[in-house]
Amino acid sequence: MRSNHxxxxxxxxxxxxxxxxxxxxxxxxxxxxGSFMMMDDGIQMETIFGDGSQQQSGLLxxxxxxxxxxxxxxxxxxxxxxxxxxxKKRVSxxxxxxxxxxxxxxxxxxxKVVCQKDAFLCxxxxxxxxxxxxxxxxxxxxxxxxxxxxxxxxxxxAFVHAGGHVLQRELxxxxxxxxxxxxxxxxxxxxxYDIQFVGGIKNTIFGGEGVFFATLRGPGTVWIQTLPISRLxxxxxxxxxxxxxxxxxxxxxxxxxxxxxxx
Numbered sequence: 038m039r040s041n042h043x044x045x046x047x048x049x050x051x052x053x054x055x056x057x058x059x060x061x062x063x064x065x066x067x068x069x070x071g072s073f074m075m076m077d078d079g080i081q082m083e084t085i086f087g088d089g090s091q092q093q094s095g096l097l098x099x100x101x102x103x104x105x106x107x108x109x110x111x112x113x114x115x116x117x118x119x120x121x122x123x124x125k126k127r128v129s130x131x132x133x134x135x136x137x138x139x140x141x142x143x144x145x146x147x148x149k150v151v152c153q154k155d156a157f158l159c160x161x162x163x164x165x166x167x168x169x170x171x172x173x174x175x176x177x178x179x180x181x182x183x184x185x186x187x188x189x190x191x192x193x194x195a196f197v198h199a200g201g202h203v204l205q206r207e208l209x210x211x212x213x214x215x216x217x218x219x220x221x222x223x224x225x226x227x228x229x230y231d232i233q234f235v236g237g238i239k240n241t242i243f244g245g246e247g248v249f250f251a252t253l254r255g256p257g258t259v260w261i262q263t264l265p266i267s268r269l270x271x272x273x274x275x276x277x278x279x280x281x282x283x284x285x286x287x288x289x290x291x292x293x294x295x296x297x298x299x300x
Contacts, residue, residue, distance in 0.1 A: 066161060069158070082117070147227065160194065
């Protein structure tokens with residue numbers, strides 16, 4: 038028997054997906070602001086302090102949880118969508134950039150999943166959305182994207198979003214995989230997470246891939262994305278300069294002329 042609300046869902050689309058959540062009367066889904074797409078008549082929207090989970094009962098618990106969320110730029114508030122009508126109602130949440138929506142059944146996954154702090158999309162009411170600080174010194178000093186993460190706890194359904202294609206990998210006990218810190222989407226609570234320095238002066242200066250990567254050791258499940266939002270943003274910024282930087286320097290000037298940029 039689940040303590041969280043039992044919601045049904047369908048995921049639509051390929052590159053720009055959205056998830057449609059089906060709510061029975063008095064069932065509730067919660068979401069971060071900005072993810073809402075559409076809903077049926079009979080669903081009531083309400084701004085709530087925190088995530089509305091049992092773990093946040095009491096003012097002190099809510100303030101502490103909200104304070105941690107504020108540290109990483111998350112909102113103090115979430116939006117609850119409750120079916121106050123008769124019969125089943127649907128509410129939809131859209132992905133913020135090209136990629137995939139990953140459904141996570143926390144009851145099957147051991148009650149806790151750790152994910153990148155910008156990955157959470159929506160969840161059944163009762164799922165706790167908190168902050169997970171990686172406690173190891175190396176992770177704290179050099180982890181970058183992987184240092185402060187988000188934890189989803191409970192026994193309900195939660196949905197996270199990842200960029201590009203998503204690989205789900207099952208790690209055996211003791212099996213180790215090394216991943217770019219930005220490419221780690223989520224992992225189950227049994228996976229050991231750490232940051233490793235890429236040795237060698239050539240790698241450090243000329244590698245171009247960053248000097249640290251995440252190490253994840255099984256057992257457990259890991260979700261990996263091919264296009265972190267930070268990587269996508271840096272490509273867009275570098276391309277949006279006054280002069281385009283082509284790999285083929287001979288044709289670069291010609292391309293700019295054809296585009297009307299001149300010399």
